[in-house]
Amino acid sequence: MTYFRPNINDMSGYAPGEQPPPEAKVIKLNTNENPYPPSPEALKVLQELPGELLRRYPDPMAKAFCQAASQVLGVPADWILVGNGSDDLLTMIVRACTEPLRQVVYPMPTYVLYRTLSQIQGAEFVEVPYHEDYSLPVEQLIAAQGAVTFIASPNSPSGTIVPVELLDKLARQLSGVLVVDEAYVDFAESDALELVKQHDNVIILRTLSKGYSMAGLRLGFGVANPVLLEGLIKVKDSYNVDAVASAVGAAAIADQSHKNANSEKIKASRSQMARELEKLGFYVLPSQANFLLAQSPSGNAQHLYETLKQRGILVRYFNQPRLDDKLRITIGTPEQNETLIKVLGNVLTSAMSQPNSH
Numbered sequence: 001m002t003y004f005r006p007n008i009n010d011m012s013g014y015a016p017g018e019q020p021p022p023e024a025k026v027i028k029l030n031t032n033e034n035p036y037p038p039s040p041e042a043l044k045v046l047q048e049l050p051g052e053l054l055r056r057y058p059d060p061m062a063k064a065f066c067q068a069a070s071q072v073l074g075v076p077a078d079w080i081l082v083g084n085g086s087d088d089l090l091t092m093i094v095r096a097c098t099e100p101l102r103q104v105v106y107p108m109p110t111y112v113l114y115r116t117l118s119q120i121q122g123a124e125f126v127e128v129p130y131h132e133d134y135s136l137p138v139e140q141l142i143a144a145q146g147a148v149t150f151i152a153s154p155n156s157p158s159g160t161i162v163p164v165e166l167l168d169k170l171a172r173q174l175s176g177v178l179v180v181d182e183a184y185v186d187f188a189e190s191d192a193l194e195l196v197k198q199h200d201n202v203i204i205l206r207t208l209s210k211g212y213s214m215a216g217l218r219l220g221f222g223v224a225n226p227v228l229l230e231g232l233i234k235v236k237d238s239y240n241v242d243a244v245a246s247a248v249g250a251a252a253i254a255d256q257s258h259k260n261a262n263s264e265k266i267k268a269s270r271s272q273m274a275r276e277l278e279k280l281g282f283y284v285l286p287s288q289a290n291f292l293l294a295q296s297p298s299g300n301a302q303h304l305y306e307t308l309k310q311r312g313i314l315v316r317y318f319n320q321p322r323l324d325d326k327l328r329i330t331i332g333t334p335e336q337n338e339t340l341i342k343v344l345g346n347v348l349t350s351a352m353s354q355p356n357s358h
């Protein structure tokens with residue numbers, strides 16, 4: 001006997017990275033949070049919020065936030081749709097556009113939530129392997145003709161970016177919706193925002209979780225032609241973004257200089273960490289995100305992940321093809337990065353002196 005639909009019984013559910021309690025003394029490099037504090041302007045708005053804002057229902061479209069984002073991005077406010085994190089926009093897109101015979105398509109490996117949402121919806125999903133060097137398998141993605149095609153750029157966990165010319169080609173040759181998930185755009189050298197002006201089937205997703213140091217606020221948004229947004233608005237929860245997130249998020253996105261300064265620090269640390277990991281014998285994929293995907297010189301990445309965890313450092317390990325010999329390591333503060341490198345160095349040398357330790 002079961003209470004659930006067959007596809008819910010059959011799926012395993014999304015497994016987020018571990019979130020230890022805030023007081024735990026761990027170096028947390030496993031979920032791509034920003035190591036620096038949010039904008040002081042945003043924190044000031046948060047501290048001064050009037051109680052009246054909580055008494056009333058929020059604006060269903062979070063217009064305060066959309067106005068601020070519109071200024072920053074140079075797109076009209078009605079081209080912006082907010083969500084409870086960009087995960088919420090992913091949910092709306094899958095809900096509105098897919099069903100068993102209207103399939104979801106994405107390159108692999110990528111953000112696992114694309115699969116989870118397809119499974120919940122009961123929509124078929126087609127997983128097209130990335131090429132060895134993480135260049136995009138464009139022709140196969142076009143051939144699959146998804147009702148929805150998801151491309152994370154920069155991609156997680158590879159950190160690689162898709163050139164905008166290729167996304168443009170995809171947009172032209174797909175009859176369905178092309179979703180460009182730009183959760184990590186704040187650490188990248190380019191973006192694909194211009195595509196929404198040229199193609200009514202493209203939606204760009206952004207979030208305040210990574211670049212703006214606000215993963216706890218839960219605020220993301222999509223940018224697309226209002227005709228595309230109209231269908232998504234029909235399926236969204238009425239009050240999907242609360243009044244606090246809209247007000248605080250508006251101040252955060254307006255403070256570009258704070259975000260940009262933090263991104264520059266992270267990009268500098270990213271180059272340094274890549275060099276240090278290479279010195280330890282890791283192969284490191286070039287990254288345009290706030291993390292590195294590093295292939296272990298010892299082959300056994302699960303053992304490394306567990307040993308690091310015992311020593312108070314959390315990184316991400318994915319037990320799946322192409323990733324089970326690698327660690328995804330979020331860029332932390334310079335001190336955190338230094339500790340990680342030191343501990344990794346110790347673990348690797350002691351592993352080499354005990355050949356049968358795993």
Ligand SMILES: *Cc1c(COP(=O)(O)O)cnc(C)c1O
Pocket residue numbers: 084085086087088111152155156181183206207208209215218219220
């Ligand atoms: C972190 C992340 C998101 C979602 O972030 P939210 O916190 O829900 O805004 C979306 N896509 C990718 C690829 C991510 O890594």
